[in-house]
Amino acid sequence: MNWPDNGASAAARQQLAAALAAGRVSEWSDAFATVPRHVFVPRFYRQDAEGAWQTMAWGEPGYLETVYSDAALTTQLDDHGVPTSSSSQPSLMLSMLEALDIDEGHRVFELGTGTGYNLALLSHRLGDTNVTSVDVDPGLIETAARHLQTVGFTPTVAVGDGAKGYPSRAPYDRIIATVGLHMIPQLLLAQASVGAVIVLPLGYGIVRATVTSPGHATGRFLVTPAHFMARRTIGAKPQFEAAGQQSPTDSSVPPADLLGRLKFPASVALPGYGSCSWRDGDGQLEAVGLWTPDGSTAIAHVSGTVRQYGPQRPWDTVEDLAKVFNSEPDRADFLLTVTPTGQTVSYGDRGGPSWSLPATP
Ligand SMILES: C[S@@+](CC[C@H](N)C(=O)[O-])C[C@H]1O[C@@H](n2cnc3c(N)ncnc32)[C@H](O)[C@@H]1O
Known part of the structure; x- marks a missing residue:
């Protein structure tokens, strides 16, 4: 030895x-x-x-x-x-x-x-x-x-x-x-x-x-939660400044939900998304940032307003997910189906929601 x-x-x-x-x-x-x-x-x-x-x-x-x-x-x-x-x-x-x-x-x-x-x-x-x-x-x-x-x-x-x-x-x-x-x-x-x-x-x-x-x-999917470092590629950076200049719209989804019950479903519906949070001096959540690899960016504030910028409106997807998932779903209820023409992840029984995965890794 x-x-x-x-x-x-x-x-x-x-x-x-x-x-x-x-x-x-x-x-x-x-x-x-x-x-x-x-x-x-x-x-x-x-x-x-x-x-x-x-x-x-x-x-x-x-x-x-x-x-x-x-x-x-x-x-x-x-x-x-x-x-x-x-x-x-x-x-x-x-x-x-x-x-x-x-x-x-x-x-x-x-x-x-x-x-x-x-x-x-x-x-x-x-x-x-x-x-x-x-x-x-x-x-x-x-x-x-x-x-x-x-x-x-x-x-x-x-x-x-x-x-x-x-x-x-x-x-x-x-x-x-x-x-x-x-x-x-x-x-x-x-x-x-x-x-x-x-x-x-x-x-x-x-x-x-x-x-x-x-x-x-x-x-x-395995029941095990996981977050691995991403395969090294070049994705667009979040556009916080541009997002911050957009007119606010109302959101009924608490920003904290993106970091909790919606974290896994969002990673299926918005592949490669990034997120961050802003907190006050006492550590209380003020807002979360959400962006996708094409640079589309949302800033959702705890007051119930959201500002979005870019070709996708990523917070709209979060709102859709919130209607489906009242609590954190079991990962094992998500099924991946791969064919030569596309890959999808579906949830629950036949007829449940499904999301198309990107065409490249
Ligand atoms: C979590 S580490 C791997 C842990 C490893 N299996 C071990 O036992 O130590 C992720 C690795 O993926 C590599 N990686 C990132 N992008 C890659 C790519 N496109 N092709 C191959 N490796 C990649 C990184 O360089 C990094 O070493």
């Missing part, structure tokens, strides 16, 4: 595996108890009370407890302090891995290599010759490959847009994405065998779809 380990790190790893399984028998317990997360996350960033990022590294007090806790850990920031990579929350990783329903010999593609920890868990379970992963960031791929090798795995890893898959290793029996998408990318679907299971974050949920025939897939 050529990676640092000691009684404390080994014990912390076992404890995390046991806590994740929570008394159940999980087919992934051995992987979590064996693969050392600390090798893949030798250092991470945490925000202090003022919002400044501080690093914590192997050997420092609290590091081992945190790296083997059920926490998502930010591992890379851009020049503006915006996280660009992270090691996902272990319990969420476990839910997604279990949803993949993996069997011996399956060939798996992962979109979003990041630290390589999830890939190491897959390699432990399936053997590294059966797993392939792509990340858009060359530096991350280089580091992940090195850490994977350190723990004895050499799966196929490559730099690229994971939405395009990795055709030379296709077909895949299982596909998992660890970065947020707006639909199942067609190029990725084309690399899945019939019967393949695809697990990926869509909006504030995770969908599990089965490929029923070439170009067709269907499946429900």
Whole structure:
């Protein structure tokens, strides 16, 4: 073994595996108890009370407890302090891995290599010759490959847009994405065998779809809430100034509902939306901002007024959703249907509301 380990790190790893399984028998317990997360996350960033990022590294007090806790850990920031990579929350990783329903010999593609920890868990379970992963960031791929090798795995890893898959290793029996998408990318679907299971974050949920025939897939959302960092693309910025100059209209939907009961449905109806909130000195909500990737922007004030700007009127969609969802809906009641001509998410029984997903990821 050529990676640092000691009684404390080994014990912390076992404890995390046991806590994740929570008394159940999980087919992934051995992987979590064996693969050392600390090798893949030798250092991470945490925000202090003022919002400044501080690093914590192997050997420092609290590091081992945190790296083997059920926490998502930010591992890379851009020049503006915006996280660009992270090691996902272990319990969420476990839910997604279990949803993949993996069997011996399956060939798996992962979109979003990041630290390589999830890939190491897959390699432990399936053997590294059966797993392939792509990340858009060359530096991350280089580091992940090195850490994977350190723990004895050499799966196929490559730099690229994971939405395009990795055709030379296709077909895949299982596909998992660890970065947020707006639909199942067609190029990725084309690399899945019939019967393949695809697990990926869509909006504030995770969908599990089965490929029923070439170009067709269907499946429900997991009950688990989730928010993954978005696939890196360039979206328009919110137009708060322009929105603020529009004439106000009345809204009966409390702005807080967008951050609560309507958060998941809005992510299906307004794929890729962003939101923010404004609060007074006592922390009381004053208004929320809502914008879509085309720059359409709404500012909804707690007084019951809303100002909207741009080609879409995103708050009108929120009003429509509020009529359907009196309380936070169960994600498992949402069904994704994929055909070669389009992708839709529908709610409830036949005849319930449905939303078309964008044509690109
Ligand atoms: C939450 S992290 C992945 C976590 C990773 N599976 C792990 O175990 O550490 C999301 C990753 O997706 C990558 N990413 C973002 N856009 C991408 C794209 N278009 N294609 C491939 N990877 C992308 C980011 O660079 C980031 O490393």
